[in-house]
Amino acid sequence: MKRRGAAVGGACAVAACVAGLLAMGPDGSSDDVPSPAPGPRTAHRAGAYDPLSVARRAVDKAPEDPGAWSELAHAELERARTTLDSGRLDAAGKALRRSLTLKRTANYPAATGMGQLANARHEFTTGRRWGLRSTRMAPDRAEGYGVLADAEIQLGHYRAARTAVQRMLDLKPATAAYSRAAYDLETHGRNQDAALALRRAAESAQTPDETAFAESRLGELAWSQGELPRAERHFERAIATVPDHPYSTAGLARLQAARGHRAQALRTYDRLVERTPLPRFLLEAAELRLARPGSPDRGALAGLKAQARVLRATGGPVDPHLALYEADHGDPATAVALLRREWKRSRSVIVADALGWALHRTGRDAEALTYARATARTGWKNALFHYHRGVIEHRLGQDAAGDRHLRQALRLNPHFSPYHAPRAARLLHRAGGATAEEHGDRR
Template identity: 55%
Template sequence: MTRRRYLTRAAGGGLVVLACAVGLLALGPGGPGGPAAQPVRVQAPPPADSLAAARQAAGQRPGDAIAWAELGLAAVDRARTTLDGGQLAEADRALARSLAFRPERNYEAQIGSGMLANARHEFATAREFGLRSTGMAPDRAAGYAVLADAELQLGNLSAATAATQRLLDLSPTTAAYTRASYDLETHGRTAEAVLALERALEIAVTPGEQAFSAHRLGDLEWEQGRPEQAEQHYRHALAVQPDDHCAAFGLARTAAALGRTDEALRRYAELVARVPQPQFLLEYAELQLSSGHPAEAEAQLATLAGEVRLATGPLDLQLARYLADHGDPAEAVRLLTEEWQRRHSPLVAEELAWALHQAGRDQEALPHARFAAGAGGTSALAAYRSGVIEHALALPGAAELLRTALRRNPYFSARKAAHARELLG
């Protein structure tokens, strides 16, 4: 595989390596007869583990800046696929060594450093690397992947779309189509986002690309209230890549939605034992609470409280969500206000609005909720939250927002869907 092709592959997937469905990008046709309905077609895996091969190459060529940059890229990619943040430290060391050997005109290390910054949620830094790499090589694709991811998370939606379009023009690969899909989804163009993901799946080369595209198709089906179809995509993803933890998370979600509560609880328990990520712990706890297991839920909530105490660096929005719903809403407001000052992302606006509501500050919450909705906040959860805030303020649009949430995905949350129905009377 050429270095240029490796860069394109390494920039694939999504930007947030330690979360599922938040800030990930995708495209493709999902329905009867589409690629997702076809038999699983697994490409032959590479002859050796890519991270192990990169380590070996760096060891054999210890003075080669490119070898160290490729090790950094491989380590970031491994973190993305395994949700193992420990790989990011190895990536950091390798990329620093690459830049020490070649501080100027080191495109590969610029890309790797941008991917690493995005993975760490250091989006302003990632944007700098994206701008630097696209300025250095405006006709190479990988820099636009880094830039698109960063601009999106910073809330610069027009700039994100422009970078995504340039990426797609230069290299219409799975990496480009997955980003195009997320860009479309962000703007509320869900049907087109599905088409883009289907195309991503159709042209995927590696098992990782196939799995990522399939589980993102599952996420889109889930958001549209179709758990049976979502489940098929998640099973497809796990068939080609058994350690796709986001697909495993999706199967736990869909089992709960389809009334298979014991199976869902088992799947969540197995998942958090392997990968105790905040999103997984939080949804597991909420299922335990809604299914009559409050004592068991306390274990997950205690783990989340510990993660809040130990957290350093950029804010994890899932931990802020935990604080708003199960911890200290005032602290969630403080942290999210700081994050909002760093980036005017619709994702941050939605979480800040909800934290303000939970803290009893609905009038302040309203403009943030409306900003998120205006920027493409089309999920059932977003509509529910806006509806609850408007209901608290006795605004006439509350009922329609709550009905929209239940219409879009009646399974988005057992507890919150029941609350929406209660408010609707």
């Protein structure tokens, strides 16, 4: 699978590589095929091997070894990724700078680490630069292509991202490559292929965190298609492997809310945001409360407001969930300003969707529709994208097109948002279109 070029067909190249590699393992054409259950190799247990502790001991024994400092940095980055503890990023940065001080050139582990650090901080232009440096330094090693793929896809350079993912699959078809292939495939609307890649990622996992990540992503993929029982199975497998896995905990809270267990869902969110106050989790919790009139969530909204204030002051990368909070519950004009700045950095469909919605919330619907249409360029089957576009089209008097996109949002997942999904159903009802109930309730 070494050939490149137009005939390969972009995402098809990744899908073909994934499908070919999957053919060597268990066959499966549906996500109903069980993922491997957590076993002795993956389950957390007392006294389990801890890469971070091992890396710290290595640095203590050899403080002048640049490789030891790079290993420590990678362990800190992995712990940050799995716990969402941003403090780990500062520790990783310190270790990487020490490694580069000790060995400034031809330091591949430090170069890939710097790229991972930049991507973790959503500094994707910097991440891309380190990714390119890494792949030029060692074109036959896979890790640099992972850094490059992560940066390119978030910058909206989808063809370059596919090329990097394909190269990573060619060099090292393991969990990291399968996970990135899955994201690329999902972004291009190839959900079945994405599920196949994620199942192979789970099968290839070497650590509990890798297993939990793959299972959680399978849960998110099922959720995006409105398949609640399937999503629940994957989220529970992730939590069985890594207790309190944050994204899987949020997934279970969404499922609880979708099934009408609002109080239980709010308790789950409260525990989650106390540990991990990410904008996404705060926004989901707040909008669940706001979905019931007269019950604002001042705590969550205050947290989001504080984070937005810091973002405006620092001028850093914009979390789309924070921008959507500003658009819907804060100052839409601020959301537009933040997202116009982000659009200069990243032309991803995620940024296009958020900017289009923020423009709509300020009344600039003609301009908003340009960005809403841009979200369709990859074919991502994203209910929120369709909902935002449908509302904008209705506001512009394009009711037939608006109905089509609102129906598609509810068809993909009638529970995509406790705050916005009922609004989509009401708008369709007033326009004489199908209601949410007509799309079924896949609980």
